[in-house]
Amino acid sequence: MADRVPPIDRVLESIDAAETVALAQQLIRIPSITGREGTAISTTVAEWLTAHGIPAEVQEIAPGRLNVVGRIEGAAPGPRLLLNGHLDTKPFDGMVIDPTGAVIRDGRLWGRGACDMKSAIAAVLVAARAVRESGELRRGTLLVGFEVGEEGGGWTFPQLIGGPGACDAMICAEPTNLEVHLGARGGMPIVVTTFGLATHTGMASQGINAIQKMARVIESLYALPVLAEEEPAWGRSQLNCEQIEGGGKVTASVPDRCELKVDIRLNPGLPPERLGPALEEMFASLRATDPDLKVEWAPRVAPWRATQIPLDAPLLAAIESAAARVVGRPPTRAGFPGGCSAMLLLNDGKPAVIFGPGHIQQAHTVDEWIAVEQIPLAARVYAAAALTYLS
Numbered sequence: 001m002a003d004r005v006p007p008i009d010r011v012l013e014s015i016d017a018a019e020t021v022a023l024a025q026q027l028i029r030i031p032s033i034t035g036r037e038g039t040a041i042s043t044t045v046a047e048w049l050t051a052h053g054i055p056a057e058v059q060e061i062a063p064g065r066l067n068v069v070g071r072i073e074g075a076a077p078g079p080r081l082l083l084n085g086h087l088d089t090k091p092f093d094g095m096v097i098d099p100t101g102a103v104i105r106d107g108r109l110w111g112r113g114a115c116d117m118k119s120a121i122a123a124v125l126v127a128a129r130a131v132r133e134s135g136e137l138r139r140g141t142l143l144v145g146f147e148v149g150e151e152g153g154g155w156t157f158p159q160l161i162g163g164p165g166a167c168d169a170m171i172c173a174e175p176t177n178l179e180v181h182l183g184a185r186g187g188m189p190i191v192v193t194t195f196g197l198a199t200h201t202g203m204a205s206q207g208i209n210a211i212q213k214m215a216r217v218i219e220s221l222y223a224l225p226v227l228a229e230e231e232p233a234w235g236r237s238q239l240n241c242e243q244i245e246g247g248g249k250v251t252a253s254v255p256d257r258c259e260l261k262v263d264i265r266l267n268p269g270l271p272p273e274r275l276g277p278a279l280e281e282m283f284a285s286l287r288a289t290d291p292d293l294k295v296e297w298a299p300r301v302a303p304w305r306a307t308q309i310p311l312d313a314p315l316l317a318a319i320e321s322a323a324a325r326v327v328g329r330p331p332t333r334a335g336f337p338g339g340c341s342a343m344l345l346l347n348d349g350k351p352a353v354i355f356g357p358g359h360i361q362q363a364h365t366v367d368e369w370i371a372v373e374q375i376p377l378a379a380r381v382y383a384a385a386a387l388t389y390l391s
């Protein structure tokens with residue numbers, strides 16, 4: 001950190017709340033459904049950057065699909081910090097509000113992308129402009145980079161950071177309700193199969209019911225001791241029995257097979273190489289108490305570990321001090337419940353955190369909204385964090 005504290009408060013005061021919200025409204029009014037975003041959203045963002053003195057570059061992914069990067073150079077060499085978000089949204093199907101209305105009512109801004117994550121894009125843009133106009137960027141480069149395709153349309157973030165968005169550290173602006181999220185959970189989707197012995201229903205007690213056996217397995221899965229472990233900021237790892245199928249091959253017959261799909265989301269303290277043996281141990285003890293139990297399990301896809309920024313990383317200190325300064329109290333630490341771009345940086349050994357306006361519960365909903373007051377707060381946090389980290 002520098003020997004001179006930048007006059008951050010002056011920069012924060014220059015961020016106009018009404019203008020930040022109006023920009024979010026403007027972006028929501030431009031449809032950008034994932035996979036078929038069209039160029040309007042990207043060119044609007046690129047032109048906004050250029051109009052405010054920030055050199056911008058578009059990266060063509062495919063015809064009609066553009067990523068955008070803006071760049072502000074500091075006074076001296078230093079790390080490249082990327083403020084990142086995605087320009088695309090989920091489709092409009094089933095929505096019960098006007099998806100592009102961008103109406104403000106009851107302190108909320110309504111529309112597709114209001115929460116996930118056009119308000120965050122607006123906050124990042126306004127923050128970048130405030131930083132540029134202040135002339136206070138002491139070292140390094142502040143990048144703002146936005147990709148298409150994050151919501152299922154063919155994610156292009158790897159191309160972004162492989163191209164003009166190449167960076168050394170990143171703040172992912174996904175909705176965290178202004179909490180600081182240290183990383184994202186890992187995962188281990190598995191399939192469990194129980195095998196029984198088919199008999200006529202009238203003689204069910206002489207068969208082995210694969211569904212009944214699976215019921216015991218399910219109870220044991222939810223009772224796995226490693227899933228009761230609590231970690232600071234993360235709480236417990238999460239298990240979800242998400243799909244089950246068994247029986248019905250023949251009517252009036254004891255089912256001889258049952259298959260269960262389970263998804264387990266893992267905290268940093270529960271890597272797949274710890275969960276695997278815990279599962280083996282659980283199945284072994286079930287088999288030991290029930291000689292009729294025939295059960296197998298296997299991963300459905302390769303498991304992945306949780307990612308977490310090192311707790312002594314200067315980027316974490318920068319965002320936490322920025323959030324405390326702007327919001328007036330230290331932010332809550334948590335873990336991001338889903339996947340996001342920060343995982344790629346963290347897996348690469350680079351610092352990344354997730355911080356954004358809006359609550360993830362409102363993302364992808366039929367009446368998506370965001371609390372208006374969070375949008376300018378996020379902008380001020382991004383500006384303060386950038387000036388602190390690149391000071």
Ligand SMILES: [Zn+2]
Pocket residue numbers: 086116117150174175
């Ligand atoms: Zn998102």
